[in-house]
Amino acid sequence: MHPAFSVIFFTVASGAGFGLFSLLFIADVFKLGGGFSREQLIIGGLMAMGLVVFGLLSSTFHLANPKNAWRAFTRFRTSWLSREGVFAMVFMPLALIYLASIWFDAPLWLRETFGFLTAVLAWITVFSTGMIYACLKTIRQWNTPLVPANYLALGYASGSLLLLLGAVVAELDTTPYIAMSALIISIAAVLKAIYYFWIRSPGLTPTINTATGLTRAKVKLLDTGHTHGTFLTQEFGFQVARQRASLLKIVVFVLGFALPGVMMVWVFDQQGQQMAAIVAVMAGLAGAAVERWLFFAEARHVVNLYHGAQRC
Amino acid sequence: MRLGLVIDLDVCVGCHACAIACKEWNASGTIGPLSDYQPYGAEPSGVWFNRIRHYEMDEYPNNKTVNFPMSCMHCEDADCVTVCPTGASYKRPEDGIVLIDQDKCMGCNYCSWACPYGARELDRSSGTMKKCTLCVDRIYDQDLPVEERQPSCVLTCPAHARMFGDFDDPDSAVSRTVRERSGFGLMPELNYNPTNRYLPPRSKPVIPVEPKSKGGLKESIKQFANKLVRR
Ligand code: SF4
Ligand code: SF4
Numbered sequence: 408m409h410p411a412f413s414v415i416f417f418t419v420a421s422g423a424g425f426g427l428f429s430l431l432f433i434a435d436v437f438k439l440g441g442g443f444s445r446e447q448l449i450i451g452g453l454m455a456m457g458l459v460v461f462g463l464l465s466s467t468f469h470l471a472n473p474k475n476a477w478r479a480f481t482r483f484r485t486s487w488l489s490r491e492g493v494f495a496m497v498f499m500p501l502a503l504i505y506l507a508s509i510w511f512d513a514p515l516w517l518r519e520t521f522g523f524l525t526a527v528l529a530w531i532t533v534f535s536t537g538m539i540y541a542c543l544k545t546i547r548q549w550n551t552p553l554v555p556a557n558y559l560a561l562g563y564a565s566g567s568l569l570l571l572l573g574a575v576v577a578e579l580d581t582t583p584y585i586a587m588s589a590l591i592i593s594i595a596a597v598l599k600a601i602y603y604f605w606i607r608s609p610g611l612t613p614t615i616n617t618a619t620g621l622t623r624a625k626v627k628l629l630d631t632g633h634t635h636g637t638f639l640t641q642e643f644g645f646q647v648a649r650q651r652a653s654l655l656k657i658v659v660f661v662l663g664f665a666l667p668g669v670m671m672v673w674v675f676d677q678q679g680q681q682m683a684a685i686v687a688v689m690a691g692l693a694g695a696a697v698e699r700w701l702f703f704a705e706a707r708h709v710v711n712l713y714h715g716a717q718r719c
Numbered sequence: 720m721r722l723g724l725v726i727d728l729d730v731c732v733g734c735h736a737c738a739i740a741c742k743e744w745n746a747s748g749t750i751g752p753l754s755d756y757q758p759y760g761a762e763p764s765g766v767w768f769n770r771i772r773h774y775e776m777d778e779y780p781n782n783k784t785v786n787f788p789m790s791c792m793h794c795e796d797a798d799c800v801t802v803c804p805t806g807a808s809y810k811r812p813e814d815g816i817v818l819i820d821q822d823k824c825m826g827c828n829y830c831s832w833a834c835p836y837g838a839r840e841l842d843r844s845s846g847t848m849k850k851c852t853l854c855v856d857r858i859y860d861q862d863l864p865v866e867e868r869q870p871s872c873v874l875t876c877p878a879h880a881r882m883f884g885d886f887d888d889p890d891s892a893v894s895r896t897v898r899e900r901s902g903f904g905l906m907p908e909l910n911y912n913p914t915n916r917y918l919p920p921r922s923k924p925v926i927p928v929e930p931k932s933k934g935g936l937k938e939s940i941k942q943f944a945n946k947l948v949r950r
């Protein structure tokens with residue numbers, strides 16, 4: 408699949424935003440490391456919402472006809488893309504109510520109820536983002552429950568790093584934040600490793616034989632019938648060399664998981680805490696972006712069978 | 720009704736006439752134009768509803784060329800419709816034709832990802848998704864003579880490799896042909912239940928080739944002379 412940069416930015420930024428908001432709620436409930444102040448919670452919450460809005464806006468850049476984008480909320484009952492949009496829209500007012508109840512010192516039950524609802528909605532929205540890809544039967548590398556799991560784990564991992572940076576800036580006790588982040592990042596790394604392992608073996612997939620129905624003998628492409636590329640070759644023809652992909656997988660693990668881990672040790676050791684936390688966030692987000700690029704680049708759509716691939 | 724096409728892979732000569740006729744009719748049809756990019760340039764490309772690819776089956780000396788036209792299969796379980804977030808893609812309950820409402824489409828490409836058969840193509844100039852309409856603006860046109868109320872590609876095909884009809888009617892020509900010739904749908908394992916059917920290439924009787932006889936003295940002199948004479 409052709410990796411569209413607007414979609415990569417969108418999924419990384421909104422994933423981090425939703426992750427940050429839900430973890431902020433947890434930090435608020437349990438007053439982790441002494442607890443953020445009122446202003447700090449509001450700033451953190453607004454920043455998370457900013458990331459979400461930025462992501463949603465960037466996703467409209469890949470639309471060829473954005474003036475109809477508002478219609479995307481209408482097929483909630485069947486389309487995961489529509490669901491994602493609707494959930495993100497429901498998330499916004501709930502998040503605002505939660506932040507307002509912090510600001511105006513609303514009763515605790517109100518504040519926590521809305522915080523909880525917002526966190527659940529954030530979870531559902533990121534899950535829907537993953538399901539947009541996972542529900543496609545046409546792409547073997549996507550049609551697995553590991554995809555929404557990866558989207559959630561990486562979104563929360565990025566969010567937890569942002570939250571750790573917040574805790575460092577706010578001069579809280581960083582230990583609980585480091586513990587949370589380390590746990591989530593480990594889970595994300597393990598899930599990603601399983602995913603990479605899983606998509607390596609083709610399993611039961613369509614072949615050029617079932618695609619053409621000529622199952623009694625070998626089939627090979629003689630001619631695609633078009634002179635230059637078509638929409639199909641531009642959108643689905645993209646292929647990443649195996650070696651390059653392996654290299655990028657190492658980059659994902661080093662940048663996305665290992666480096667933030669090392670930086671967390673530095674934060675824990677109280678060495679240049681702020682710098683270390685900033686590097687952790689940057690590395691985590693960069694790792695997630697590479698991971699997302701690879702997620703698209705490695706996906707092989709079955710239409711490639713008609714263009715000569717023996718299997719996808 | 721369940722309208723669709725039957726394509727005879729045994730007969731198709733791969734002339735691309737159906738693709739041209741499709742483009743001609745639909746460029747000015749309900750969801751036209753079908754934009755071309757650099758039609759006379761170095762990298763000609765554009766929107767087509769019907770594409771013909773060419774394959775080789777088996778290996779020499781048992782190989783056979785199979786020409787393979789593909790357009791929308793008007794699937795029974797069309798994921799392209801369910802994934803569409805705007806409701807632009809829809810399947811008509813009355814005849815099973817899958818269409819795209821050009822006024823609603825936002826050009827997100829999602830439906831093209833969901834289509835296994837490469838039937839959907841984005842028109843970069845209108846920013847909307849387009850695909851085969853089964854010539855919905857021909858087949859019901861009361862102004863056309865009855866025999867012309869068929870898709871453009873079907874009418875054009877010089878080899879009569881294409882048929883159009885109702886698959887819900889077990890006695891229709893398409894249903895009968897599919898039954899008799901063991902017509903099949905493509906990639907059944909994905910469960911889209913495509914309506915269009917393909918008829919497999921026939922196994923032809925092998926024509927025996929007799930080894931050339933040696934011939935007598937006369938024959939060898941003739942061959943020798945033939946070699947000498949420059950033609
Ligand atoms: S062939 Fe593709 S576009 Fe046509 S109905 Fe089936 S899935 Fe949809
Ligand atoms: S490109 Fe248009 S028809 Fe296809 S899913 Fe998006 S809005 Fe629907």
Ligand code: SF4
Pocket residue numbers: 740741742744745768769790791850851852853854870871872873
């Ligand atoms: S039925 Fe009409 S739109 Fe579809 S391929 Fe044939 S000519 Fe084109």
